[in-house]
Amino acid sequence: MENRSLEIHQLLKEASEEKSPERGMDLLSKAIYLADLENEIGLQFETRAQYLLSCFRYGYHDRSIATFPWLLSHAEKHPEMINQASILILYITIINGITEFPNISLNQIRQVLNEMKEWYLKTGFSLQECYKISRHAMLEMGRVEDADHYLKLAKKAAPGIFIHEPGAFDAFSEVTYADHLGNYQEAIDIAAPLLKGFPLTYDVHAPFSALSTSFLATGNMDYAIHCFNFSQRTHQGLEYNHLWYGYKFLFFLVIAKNMDAAVNNFRKFFKRAAAGHAKGLSFLYYLAATFFLKEYSKTHETITYVPMLGSFAHYQQSQEYSCSVLIDWLKKEIQTLANAFNKRNENEFFTDLIERHLEMEKLQSKNKIELEF
Template structure:
């Protein structure tokens, strides 16, 4: 079976991200578990982490990571400490996005990550980064702000993202907190070309499009939108694609149609999650505008994805998060998003007229 394992591994190296690659890696894991060493099974799963995330199946990565973490704890000298912590930071950024995980589980994971950072000699910068985003998603603004301050002041180390990605993350946090001008200041070095990496500035464009519209900087928003169009592809970017859908619903409805038709299958396949919730909110805003203008063109999945269906799906996800979190914050979150969208459409149309 080792020959089959090696054959699968070699083929996976040249495969594009997606379901087929996941199937190959999952077969490798099954072979390693049954016929090979624990180290082989561990390494097969670490190869699987990024592929699962890229395919938009983060829940599979969390399951595979839990297996690896248990093996690491049983024999820490056999595996890379930095590697397990690097992937652990992915997990604490993912786990709260699934309402199936209880608050006690999420808090336990964050605390375990924090404990390990201290024990292994890492800075808490990554911990505060991930926790600030999580707290903000629950509407806990004061607690999130405190974590954000600690994130900014904690020392950088080997667990931190590259400086360009982290600068983009500062902007993302501030935009999510509706601190639009501060967010634009944070990403200015990126937009000025002073900070770049493999994913920056491309990822930054999707961050600033809607804030620019909210700030009524329409020319800048449209210019960035043109740059951003087609830069982000694949199911792992479904939430960002929702942002594109909202932006072009305001500025260029035919492009919004194109994005909807290209991405709706991802949204339908996604497990109940924060990404699915936000994407479907964007789809609802798009369809409301589409129907308001009485368009007759058929859309992909238009027999299934109706406003009534969206209302039910969105309400179900909002209820799942509210029950998990013990509050009704998601209702305020949805209302705020819809209000901003209506204002942007009205203001942009007045500018055009």
């Protein structure tokens, strides 16, 4: 029915502009429901694809992953109706999500990477991009040797068409993962082409959130502040609802002793982190949240107006929580997750993340630094 189709596309448009993750996902769920009533494969695919991508941008990786099998199977069943190259975008998104769950094994991750490779071959896009994405998945898990192997394959692969513009995509990813691995000077060096004339001029696509910690770790607080401020200038974008940005912003707010803003961040993101929609992201946020609560508890015994799910271990209907109780809970969760990820990754990378984070906390400013919001 034409009216239903118009309603579906209106819902998709509203969802693309919605700032609230919960509201955005509700709009997309309604669009999926109406598309199923319409029983038109193109609309069913379009609504689910936008739901998957939006869930990922919000940091709800579990929902993205759950949606992918339907999209993949129907793309295979209806190649004449569904743009086959669109599956590559969905694969790239899913691979960014599956590493976030320690119960997804290395063998399963490798299987998905191989399946993605088959789609690259099937659609005629460059294996260079495929191997670089596989490299990033390995870096996410701290498996540097495997990542280097994929980089060698990428260099040997024939050039061709990329789904993403290779220059900006490569630089953004490589800087972010170098920072993630604790290779802070390397991150800055890789970003150099994006930072010509910095801080007076710069490429707007530079990964400033990652660079804020890299500059901090290498002793350049002024540049770290510039990077944080630049990242905040576009913080109203939908992707800034992602838990990774919540983690990066919370950490730097505490470093700079902007505690009022840090409290607001904690109230916004802690519930989502505790819900476990992407456990690797929850782990990172827990590191910053522990740092925040240790600082906050110096002047407050409790923190108020913290909405949580009723399933939370220390749930309080009053939304008031003891800082010490939350700190104890966070420390246990951090260790439990680190053990699980270390076992899956077959290394001690998550333990290294804990230790590096504790070292970075020592770089906290003695006085409040004025930041831009």
